Amino acid sequence: MARGAPASEGLPPPDTDAVENGSDGPAIVRIKVSPGGTRPDVRILISEDEEGSSSMSSVFTLCNSAIGAGVLSLPYAFRKSGCVGCLILCLVLGACEAFTLYVLSKFAERYQAHTYSGLVRKALGRKLSASLSAILILYLWGSCIAYLVIIGDSFSPLIALGVGDESFLADRRFVITTIGMLLILPMCFPRELGALAWVSMAAVIGFMYTAIVIVIRGTEMVMERGDLHDVKLFRWSFDALFAVPIVVFGFNCHANVVTIFTELDKKPALLIGALPADPAEYAALPGSFAPRPRSHKMVGMLGVIISAITVIMLGYLMVGFSGYLAFPTSVEGNVLKSFPTHDILMQVARGVIGAVVTGHYPLNHHPARLAMEHLEQFAFGWKDISVAFSAVQSIIFIVTTIAVANVVTDLGAVLHMVGGTAASYMIFFLPGLLLINAAIVKRTASMANLAEEGQEGNGNATASSATSALESQEELAMSFLASSNEQGIKRVGLIYSPRKSWWAGMTFVVLSIVIFIITIVTAFVQ
Known part of the structure; x- marks a missing residue:
């Protein structure tokens, strides 16, 4: 889909969406500009009855956006911070990330x-x-490089079971390159996430299977050992902070949430009966801080x-x-590596995880492609990005990740x-700025209204008394803001x-700054 021209040119963006307010909320108008044309020649009103993605498929897509390499490192995070410590960490960070997902969706609706x-x-x-x-x-x-590494580590041992370790078919580099070019590349060409709904559903099911297998085998090993002597509830050490960025990474699905919300049906099914x-x-x-949805x-x-x-x-x-x-003192960053290689269920789990990250790769590529097109529009002022050029970008993205994964x-x-x-x-800093910006917009709008009321009541004694209470500096600020069209961070600053x-x-x-510092420090300590 082509990207739009800058608004300063006075033209609607090509093949983009405008918004018209109807009686029951906004309706979308799709505007198309002919190649090389300067005026819109086609306007297609998307019917308000047109169905979008269902609630359930959106849940699958959102889950698949988060499920990936992070899940394999969660036991390692528990080892670093202890059972109860990591449990609290997951609950707190999971709730915070859910809140910022809501923030992004809410502002996506507000700003269309x-x-x-x-x-x-x-x-x-x-x-x-x-x-x-x-x-x-x-x-x-x-x-995406990490996912390709997991694909190689997961499928190479499975292929070696059938053809032997010495066969080129079991070579990690051959596996990564073949799956990347023949399977992942075609899945990266669709431009709508709804086209990958079946991948999302299969990936979530596969993730649940792997979780169940790990629970079964882990429980069996605990029962055989008969004691939990080495298990720690808390680890009060600096090393415990290493778990923080792992948990943050594990719940991250924010890159796709705005697109998922856009594609959601106008009146989706309410999945949680307790919600009004x-x-x-x-x-x-x-x-x-109770949610205040308006639609x-x-x-x-x-x-x-x-x-x-x-x-x-x-x-x-x-x-x-x-x-x-199961492995309180020896669990690795990839938990599957800690289990015996001859276990059939674990071999299947390795294959399933490989399939999960294979489906996850296109869901990461989708926002990356949009980001590349946005950067090109910002840097070069391009009006159109053709389908062919977009495809070339996708190929370059995939080939470079394959090349690095073959080396690292x-x-x-x-x-x-x-x-x-x-x-x-993406998870905390920008949603935080959006909340700050909303507060600034409300405050500056309120101050501008006060300034306008003060000007209108200049000859009135009561209004004059209220106006005299204002400081001269605040009067100047209100005067400036009253004449400004944009009153948020991008105009008045923080x-x-x-x-x-x-x-x-x-x-x-x-919070985002603290996590950044923790990450840098623990990376050097490790």
Whole structure:
């Protein structure tokens, strides 16, 4: 799909979406510009009755966006921080990441954004959006390399069982290259995530199978050993912090959440019966941070997020506890390597995990492609990016990840670094800025209204008395803001706003910085 021209040119973006407000919420208008043309020649109104992705398929897609290399390292995280310590870490970080998923979806609806980069561009400005695109590309590129490494490590031993260790068919590099070019490459060409729904469903089922096998084998080993002498509830050491970026990486599915929300049906099924079905009912919920969805679609997305994070959480805890209890002192970064190689169930689990990350690769490539196109539009001002050029970019992306995966065999340290830096930036830092920006917009709008009321009541004694209470500096600020069309961070900068969303956003920004520092320090300590 072609990208749009800059808004300053006065033309609608080619083959993009505009929004018209109907009686029951926004409807989407798709505008097409003929190749080389300067005026829109086709307008297609997407019917409000047109069905999007179902709630269940969205849960599968969101789960598959998170499930990947991180699940194999959860037992290692438990080993680092202890059973109860890592349990608390998973619950706290999982809840925080679920909240930021809701934040991204909420602002995607408010700003009519269809991608993460598009949301940041509309809310925070083009420069910050470009920085997100660059970080997103690096993060997803590194993640895809990790998935190819896992594919090689998973399938090579299985193939060796049939053809022998010396056969070139069992060579790790041959396996990675063949699967990458013949299977992964075709799955990366579709431009809508809905086309990969079947991959998502199969991947989640495969992940659950692997979790069950690890639980069974781990429980058997614990029963045979007969004691939990080496199991620690907490580990009070600096080394325990190494688990933080691993858990952050494990729950990360934020790169795709805006697209998943966009493709969700307008009135999706409510997956959680305890949630109110009517958006109006949320206004009466107690608590400062209770969700306030304004549409049926947002209510449905809330259920999708809670369901997906719950599934991911349960699966991760099953794998984490079982793997750690089975090997409390020796579990490796890839838990499957700790189990015997001759175990048939574990061999199947290795194959299943290989299949899971094979399906996960296209879901990482999708936002990476959008980010590359956004960077090209920002840097070169291109109006159109053809399907052929987009395909070439995809091929280059895949070939380079295959090349690196054939050389690098251990990406444990890289995953740790990527999870605590780039992932934390997307998960906590930018959603925090969005919350801060919303608070600033509300405050500056309120100040502008006060300034306008003060000007209108200049001759009135009561209004004059109220106006005299204002400081001269605040009057100048209000005068400036009243004349500004854009009153958020990208116009007035990072200023204080006495609102809960400002403090919530600042908390997430600080959290991302703390995680970044922890990641850098623990990487050098290790």
